[in-house]
Every structure is written in structure tokens, then in C-alpha cells.
Amino acid sequence: MRVARARNQLRSRSTTSPSSACPEGYPEIAAQPSAAPAASPAPLLTVTGLAKSYRRRPVLRDVSLQAWPGQVLAITGENGSGKTTLLRICAGLEAPGAGTVRRGAAAGYCPQQPALFDLLTPAEHIGLFAAGRDGAAAEVRDLLDSLGLPLAGRALVRDLSGGARQKLSLALALIGQPRLLLLDEPYQGFDHGSYLDFWQRARGWRDEGRAVVVVTHLLTELDRADQVIELRAPAPAPARDPAPE
């Protein structure tokens, strides 16, 4: 009988310290806590031994990472490697199967698909989310303005383009100025200028001492990150030879 088990591989490298980048052939399921930046008091996100399965199909296995203040952490990997699941667990929207997630600060979460109310306007969304956090919406309005999404209009979310919805979704994650940002491909549908503006802002958030965790597919973005975590889709484990009869 052949026994196949899916498992994740997790690779880590630091773009700020190229000399410490791991060579090819990273150990499987290696827990790779990122190096703590100097003078950082505590990580804003600590994931330890995380595992998750859906209907007995492993999606994540033994994933560990840390996100520190003043750091952009990119999570990359092929389709089905568990990036979105990892971020949802980090945000607290799914329970892990095993392991722990500890957040050192309030988190702002931008999902892969904008989860919005179709029949509310962008301004009404901001008012609603700001009321929940008791947070000033000025920064969000500024962001939306720079991204080219007008707030003054009466356009409902259902009438916005996909890119405009994504901009609003990103902006909502920033309400209350959370120190930990969990962003799942937050620039889908952005035009080039907005895309560049996003990364410029990400650097700004890092410089403010926030931790920015970004899920991405694009290899070209990895140089923009201080730390890269690569998840691999669960692959069948080496099949065991049939037991001798």
C-alpha cells in the first residue's frame, strides 16, 4: 500500500542580509524565525509550529515565523501552498489545527478578495469601520486620495471597478493605525501608479515601526521585502515501499 502525505516546505531568506540567504535545498518544514532587528522590543507576530488541515488534507504543517516592528515580510509560494490560510490564521479568522499565533499588537487585515458591502459607498465603509476602532479616518482618506479613489461621490461599492474595491479594502485595513498589517495580495487590480504608491507606502509603514506582512505571487516584489518566507504547496511525501509480505 502506498502512503502519501502532503507537507509544506518553508523557506526563508533575508533580503536585507543577502549573505545570510539560505542556499538551495532548504530543510523541509524548517522553522525559520526571522532575525530580530536591533533594538526591537518584541515581535508583533509570532507563529509557532502552525498546522492546518481541511478534511484531513494538510494545508500547513509546522510553520513558524516572526514579524518584527520595522519589517516588511513577504510570504510567497505557488497556488495552494497555504499563503492565504496562513494569513487568515494570523488575523484570527481561522483557528489553527496546531501551533500558536501570538499578536503583539492590533492587526489590520486586507483579504485577497475584498469583503465589502455592495450597497454602501466607500465613505460609508470608512465611517463604519472607523466607528469600530474609534480610529481617526484621516490617514485612510489620505491614502484613498493618493490612490485615486474619490470619497465624495455616491457611487456604491458594487459599481466600483475591481481595482477601486481593492483600494478601499486596503484602506479599511489601515483604520486605527494598526502596528501589524496583514495584507493578502493587496494590490490586485491596481494600476501601475497605484501599485508603486502602495510599495512606497509600505516602506513608510515600515519606517514608522509597523510590521507589514504581504502575501504575494510576484517574484519581482521580493526585493522590496526585508524577509521572505516561501511556502510550497503540499507535496506527496516519498512513498514508502510496500511492506514485505
Add this chain to the structure above:
Amino acid sequence: MTARLLAVAAAHARIMARRRSAVALLALLPLAFYGALYRHSPNAVAVGGVASAFSAGGAAIFSMLPARGADQRLSLAGYRPGLLIAGRLVVLEATSLAISLITAAVMIAGTGPAHPREVFAGVILTGLAAVPLGLALGALLPRELEAVLVLIGIVGVQVTAKPDTVISAVLPFHDARQLLDAAVSTPAAVWPRLAVTAAYAAALAVVSWIAWARQGIALRR
């Protein structure tokens, strides 16, 4: 907390106000059931009244399920699941009350029942229980189709089952149905039935709260 509750209620009130055609259909649906029977059946008032549960419950289901992702984000933004449920409950019960008043007024005008007070009470109690029933179905079931089918089943059984059967007695619109039946026969006590239906509705609201909280979990720091 009050400000957050008001913010959620205001958002859902806006959404409801922007669904004008849906609101019109919600008002017309129970009248369609009543209109199909009012010349031919003594049960027209009871059927029309209980059928208002389709409207109130359906509106609640479609208020919950498409908003699952947005509500999860709101829970991360500081809203407790109970607030998200309560905000909907306020708006949907108000909408249901308006629909109930229209439905009852039309049925009283059309049938001329002996006890019109029971008509108003029965239709209002139907809406009172239907909203949290829809919220609970929306919170418990994964998709709209499943939730709507269960709602149709519950309301359909309540309409067709004889009021003195066990199956009728355990369903949420039993007391409302008794009042609607009493409207065209002998008068019935309203307050005990209001208390039972209110307790049923409160239990359903708690179920939807717990189910929504389980889906919108936010880890403790």
C-alpha cells in the same frame, strides 16, 4: 457600544433602503399567498399571515450570508458578533413590522375578520420570530440555497400542519398561527402567546449570535 450598535444598524438601514425593489417584493409576497386564497378558503388569513415569515426570514438570510466576509473584517475592527447581530435585528424587525402592518391591514380589509386585533398580533408575532430564525439560518448554514430551503420547509410545515399537532407546536410560528386562526373564530389571549414567541425569538437570536461568533473569531492578543 451604543455608537457601534447605531453604526451597524445605520449601515443595514441604508442597505435595506437601497433595495427598494426587494422591499416591495417582501411586502407583496404574503399578500400573494393571501390573495390566492381569500375568496376560497377560511385559512386565507392564517396562510397570508404566516407567509410573511418568508419575507422577514428571507430578508434576514440575505442580510447575513453575503456579509460573512465583511462581518469577519468588522469583528477584527472592533465589533463584537453580538453587536453585528443586534444591529441587523433592529433594522430587520423594523422592516418586518412595517410589512406586518401592511399585510394585516390588507387582510382585514379583504376578509373582515371577527377579531382584527388577532390578525395584527398574529402577523406581528410571525415577523418577530421570523427575523431571528433567518439570522440563525444564515449564521448556521453555509450558503443561501440551503438556508432558504430550510426556511421554506419550516414555514411550509407551519402553514400546512394542523395547529393541534406536535410538529406545529414546536415550530416558531405556532402561537402566531393560533392567533391568526382565532381572528376568524373565537378570540384568543394575546399576551401569553407574545411571551412564548418572544422567548423563541430570543433563543434564535442567541443561536445566531453564537454561530456568528464562531465564524468571526478574533484571537486574543
